[in-house]
Amino acid sequence: MVMNLLRWLAAPEPAVLPQDEARMALAALMVRLARSDGDYSAAEVARIERVLARRFGLDAAGAADLRTGAEALEAGAPDTVRFTRALKAAVPLEDRIGLVEALWSVALADGGRDAEEDRLMRLVVSLLGVTDPESGLARQRAARASGRGGPSVA
Known part of the structure; x- marks a missing residue:
């Protein structure tokens, strides 16, 4: 699946992404975000797996497998614009x-x-067509859900 998705992402005008590949694209985007600061921490790996399990109804092994595939995809994938598109x-x-x-x-x-x-x-928020206020509210919900308290400063 990773190789197929890499070919799809590299296509000049790819067709609509099938659901399984959309899952992988989201997981890879999460990995890219977690790696963007140069510190891909155990807390980030665990959070990615929890989000994938909850969002897609996966057990722990299924979420870990999806994350592992996403790590390989992210490492070989083109720019972030392709994931968001x-x-x-x-x-x-x-x-x-x-x-x-x-x-x-x-x-x-x-x-x-x-x-x-x-x-x-x-960049991702803009490319996904989500507004800054919607992103701010999403950030606040994520912070509350993770026990980090109220809104944080952007």
């Missing part, structure tokens, strides 16, 4: 806000906010 085409707008919340959950998993993570989040 794939997800935007595969996921309705109202569900993309949930994707942004999941991504904020990963960004906040290690207890801090990094400038690179913030930069990547701003």
Whole structure:
């Protein structure tokens, strides 16, 4: 699946992404976000697996397998724009806000906010067609869900 998705992402004008590949694209985008600050922590790995398990109804082994495949995909994938284009085409707008919340959950998993993570989040949010206020609310929900308290400063 990873090789097929890499070919799909490299295509100049790819077709609509099938659901299984959309899952992998989201997982790879989470991995890319977690790696963006140069510290891919155990807390981020665990958060990615929890988000994948909850979002897609996977058991722990299934979530770990999806994350492992996503790590390989992210390492060999083209730019972030391709991931977001794939997800935007595969996921309705109202569900993309949930994707942004999941991504904020990963960004906040290690207890801090990094400038690179913030930069990547701003890019991803824009490319997914989610507004800044919607992203801010998603970030606040992710912070509350992770026990990090109320809103954080962007």
